[in-house]
Amino acid sequence: MGKVLMKGNEVIAESAVHAGCKYFFGYPITPQSELVAYMARRLPEVGGLFLQAESEVAAINMVYGAASAGVRVMTSSSSPGFSLKQEGISYLAGAQLPAVIVNIARGGPGLGNIQPAQSDYFQVTKGGGHGDYHTPVLAPASLQEIVDLTKDAFDIADRYRTPVILLGDGMLGQMMEPVEFTEGTEIRKFAKPWATTGTLGDGPPRTITSLELDAESLEKRNWDLQQKFAVMKANEIRYETYLTEDADYIMVAFGTVARITMNAVNKAREAGVKVGLIRPISLWPFPEKPFLETRDRVKGYISVEMSAGQMVEDVRLVVEGHAQVDFFGRTGGIVPTQDEIFEKIMMAAGGVTV
Amino acid sequence: MKANGKITILSGHFGSGKTEIAINLALSERTKHDKVAINDLDIINPYYRSRDAASVFREHDVELIAPQNRLASADLPIVSGEIYRVLHDSRYRLIVDAGGDKDGATALGQYYHEWKDMQPELWFVLNANRPFVSTLEGAAYTIGKIENASRLKVTGIINNTNIGLETTMEDVWRGHELSSLLAEKLNIAFLFTTIANHLQKDACNFAYRYEAFFIKRYMKLPWEG
Amino acid sequence: MTMKIVFQKTSGLTDKPTHYCPGCTHGVIHRLVAEVLEEMGVLEDTVGVASVGCSVLSYEYFNCDMTQAAHGRAPAVATGVKRVLPDRMVFTYQGDGDLASIGISEVIHAAARGENITVIFVNNAIYGMTGGQMAPTSLIGQKTATTPYGRDVSVHGSPIKVCEMISVLDGAAYIERVSTHDVPHIQKAKKAIRRAFETQKRGGGFSMVEILSTCPTNWGLDPAESLEWVRDNMVPVYPLGVYKNKATGNL
Numbered sequence: 055m056g057k058v059l060m061k062g063n064e065v066i067a068e069s070a071v072h073a074g075c076k077y078f079f080g081y082p083i084t085p086q087s088e089l090v091a092y093m094a095r096r097l098p099e100v101g102g103l104f105l106q107a108e109s110e111v112a113a114i115n116m117v118y119g120a121a122s123a124g125v126r127v128m129t130s131s132s133s134p135g136f137s138l139k140q141e142g143i144s145y146l147a148g149a150q151l152p153a154v155i156v157n158i159a160r161g162g163p164g165l166g167n168i169q170p171a172q173s174d175y176f177q178v179t180k181g182g183g184h185g186d187y188h189t190p191v192l193a194p195a196s197l198q199e200i201v202d203l204t205k206d207a208f209d210i211a212d213r214y215r216t217p218v219i220l221l222g223d224g225m226l227g228q229m230m231e232p233v234e235f236t237e238g239t240e241i242r243k244f245a246k247p248w249a250t251t252g253t254l255g256d257g258p259p260r261t262i263t264s265l266e267l268d269a270e271s272l273e274k275r276n277w278d279l280q281q282k283f284a285v286m287k288a289n290e291i292r293y294e295t296y297l298t299e300d301a302d303y304i305m306v307a308f309g310t311v312a313r314i315t316m317n318a319v320n321k322a323r324e325a326g327v328k329v330g331l332i333r334p335i336s337l338w339p340f341p342e343k344p345f346l347e348t349r350d351r352v353k354g355y356i357s358v359e360m361s362a363g364q365m366v367e368d369v370r371l372v373v374e375g376h377a378q379v380d381f382f383g384r385t386g387g388i389v390p391t392q393d394e395i396f397e398k399i400m401m402a403a404g405g406v407t408v
Numbered sequence: 409m410k411a412n413g414k415i416t417i418l419s420g421h422f423g424s425g426k427t428e429i430a431i432n433l434a435l436s437e438r439t440k441h442d443k444v445a446i447n448d449l450d451i452i453n454p455y456y457r458s459r460d461a462a463s464v465f466r467e468h469d470v471e472l473i474a475p476q477n478r479l480a481s482a483d484l485p486i487v488s489g490e491i492y493r494v495l496h497d498s499r500y501r502l503i504v505d506a507g508g509d510k511d512g513a514t515a516l517g518q519y520y521h522e523w524k525d526m527q528p529e530l531w532f533v534l535n536a537n538r539p540f541v542s543t544l545e546g547a548a549y550t551i552g553k554i555e556n557a558s559r560l561k562v563t564g565i566i567n568n569t570n571i572g573l574e575t576t577m578e579d580v581w582r583g584h585e586l587s588s589l590l591a592e593k594l595n596i597a598f599l600f601t602t603i604a605n606h607l608q609k610d611a612c613n614f615a616y617r618y619e620a621f622f623i624k625r626y627m628k629l630p631w632e633g
Numbered sequence: 634m635t636m637k638i639v640f641q642k643t644s645g646l647t648d649k650p651t652h653y654c655p656g657c658t659h660g661v662i663h664r665l666v667a668e669v670l671e672e673m674g675v676l677e678d679t680v681g682v683a684s685v686g687c688s689v690l691s692y693e694y695f696n697c698d699m700t701q702a703a704h705g706r707a708p709a710v711a712t713g714v715k716r717v718l719p720d721r722m723v724f725t726y727q728g729d730g731d732l733a734s735i736g737i738s739e740v741i742h743a744a745a746r747g748e749n750i751t752v753i754f755v756n757n758a759i760y761g762m763t764g765g766q767m768a769p770t771s772l773i774g775q776k777t778a779t780t781p782y783g784r785d786v787s788v789h790g791s792p793i794k795v796c797e798m799i800s801v802l803d804g805a806a807y808i809e810r811v812s813t814h815d816v817p818h819i820q821k822a823k824k825a826i827r828r829a830f831e832t833q834k835r836g837g838g839f840s841m842v843e844i845l846s847t848c849p850t851n852w853g854l855d856p857a858e859s860l861e862w863v864r865d866n867m868v869p870v871y872p873l874g875v876y877k878n879k880a881t882g883n884l
């Protein structure tokens with residue numbers, strides 16, 4: 055199969071099908087409704103099941119059930135609906151169940167609007183629901199990258215028995231780009247001896263639960279979870295750097311904003327400013343290495359976000375005062391322009407002469 | 409590019425490029441007619457719709473019929489009542505940009521009685537690089553669904569096969585072949601091919617043999633120049 | 634000769650033009666609710682709760698205090714308002730996706746508690762706002778964006794009949810289903826709304842009026858056909874009438 059022209063939401067859905075996901079439970083919400091509609095049409099074609107749930111709360115719990123039954127399963131939503139899934143995500147994390155949850159974020163808080171936003175960064179990277187947990191978060195910047203990251207998301211989910219979040223903004227969900235699916239690549243199969251499928255007479259009954267009445271046992275379980283997170287931190291960090299080797303200033307941006315920022319970086323380079331870009335692809339675990347490697351030689355970092363400033367806090371945590379950390383953002387569904395970002399770079403580089 | 413009558417409705421599979429064609433067609437019609445209106449009836453896409461080219465229409469004196477101001481970007485699939493005025497004013501040429509697939513074409517159904525005696529043209533825009541319509545069966549199926557929902561017959565097929573900025577003439581030729589087969593199978597006229605401006609040079613040969621129109625892209629992403 | 638006034642603007646609505654599609658009966662229902670509140674002289678004592686659906690902006694149209702709730706939660710929000718302000722008229726205005734899908738538990742519990750509020754429930758058998766997906770009230774066989782092959786009982790279950798379901802709860806005081814498909818039915822709808830608000834005024838308990846409504850845009854029908862569709866397809870599935878009226882002993 056050659057390249058096809060697709061919409062971001064469709065690519066997520068088709069990539070999930072390619073990753074062997076045959077179960078999807080969803081609830082309509084703009085700007086991700088195409089994903090739900092695509093699954094409604096596509097899953098019956100591959101012998102899968104699409105079900106419109108009565109709410110996001112129900113959808114995430116249907117996911118919990120399907121994951122317990124040992125299959126690859128996905129649900130998707132946008133910000134207000136994603137908030138409703140948080141309870142279920144906490145339970146998935148506690149019960150150690152694999153699932154992929156998509157958030158095509160829009161403007162908030164509350165009902166906000168349907169324009170693109172990155173203001174769910176805190177929610178997805180800091181746990182979001184109750185309890186001591188994190189979920190891996192992958193943030194693609196292009197439709198081709200969605201193909202790879204969706205597959206990775208399912209693999210990470212199964213490998214670590216964890217919910218994984220795929221985060222995009224409305225723009226990524228709605229835009230069209232050429233993509234290529236490699237046919238026939240093998241779907242990694244993970245043994246799931248823990249799945250509650252009925253014992254069928256083979257071995258003792260199994261239990262899936264997040265309940266742990268005994269404090270000592272719950273503490274142990276939590277340390278085990280932390281252990282698992284440490285392994286993820288060691289193995290699952292993804293990022294890209296661009297022109298950072300000689301940079302005086304480094305921009306930090308993820309998803310679609312990274313693409314706009316990259317143009318601004320190019321323009322600033324033309325104007326003689328040595329500027330580069332770090333693009334975190336895994337937002338949790340957050341890529342610390344490219345910062346640790348550069349923080350003692352750059353003059354500053356500028357985090358560019360479609361929010362009032364969220365990822366910038368993680369940048370500050372890792373830079374630890376070794377360099378200046380600045381922020382530029384737009385909210386409410388306004389997409390920062392290349393020129394605005396360029397100006398911000400030039401201002402920061404104030405003293406630099408061309 | 410030229411409309412055949414008072415009303416030209418652009419339909420197609422979701423994401424087939426109807427909006428770009430609608431914009432180009434509206435501007436080209438305006439060079440021939442005094443009053444041209446474009447009705448953005450896209451209730452499917454939340455953004456990248458005709459209404460997002462409002463400034464282009466203003467500049468070229470084409471009337472845009474769509475929810476206005478803050479409602480333009482609201483999460484509401486509402487349609488504007490303004491269309492009735494234009495439909496019954498004989499001076500107007502009207503271009504209708506419908507949302508994709510049968511779900512988008514459904515919004516056309518409400519005007520059936522209003523325009524059925526005005527011989528509206530219903531064009532089907534085909535991009536053979538889109539899923540579900542890359543085969544003859546898929547495309548024919550989609551046409552059937554659109555006809556059902558809109559209660560109109562498709563009167564012409566437009567080949568708009570592309571893959572964005574990476575389009576080559578190979579894509580165009582393949583789309584041309586599929587469009588021809590589709591036109592033959594369903595006994596519908598194959599009208600013309602639309603090709604992005606930047607391929608003008610490579611398309612010489614094709615344009616010499618077949619009817620082709622070069623179109624300008626208006627819907628751009630923030631990182632595209 | 635004196636002129637007969639056939640249509641007079643109600644002070645229950647603001648001057649803002651509504652955004653509804655031509656032929657959408659959301660606008661008619663707004664007017665009915667507004668007229669009843671005006672005629673009862675309670676506009677200034679009313680707090681309305683807008684839901685999430687095509688009527689999300691109803692807080693700009695009703696000429697009384699309004700608060701906007703999360704998708705499906707309007708009856709819970711209304712409960713909060715009413716418990717603080719028991720002598721105020723409190724109503725919710727909700728679509729079928731909002732009320733019968735994501736918000737079904739809120740409305741059931743408000744009814745079970747006998748919450749002294751009025752629910753205006755607009756059933757158009759579809760999710761209008763998000764572009765025509767299946768609602769719990771969509772009819773068997775109805776094709777929607779998420780039932781491309783038609784609503785199939787074996788996959789999606791059967792339409793939820795909200796009035797029938799709610800009327801069995803002891804807390805439900807006044808439950809009626811009405812329609813907007815022609816003028817006599819619209820007049821009946823207004824009477825039902827009036828009785829619901831009067832129930833609240835008396836402190837009678839939970840009242841709800843389910844109103845069958847159109848969605849020309851997502852149904853793909855013109856305004857006149859949409860009304861026929863309500864009459865011919867919805868009414869047989871959703872029989873009209875009073876399902877419960879504690880005041881008359883119609884239990």
Ligand SMILES: Cc1ncc(C[n+]2csc(CCOP(=O)(O)OP(=O)(O)O)c2C)c(N)n1
Nearest residue numbers: 083685686687704728729730731760761762
């Ligand atoms: C938590 C959450 N989930 C989903 C949505 C998206 N949404 C908005 S309105 C709606 C359904 C509206 O349908 P209905 O209540 O029938 O109202 P109508 O538009 O038909 O009047 C949905 C799913 C949302 N706003 N919030």
Ligand code: SF4
Nearest residue numbers: 654657687761848849
């Ligand atoms: S989409 Fe349907 S419910 Fe919404 S305003 Fe239009 S006709 Fe009314």
Ligand SMILES: [Mg+2]
Nearest residue numbers: 728729759761
């Ligand atoms: Mg509805």
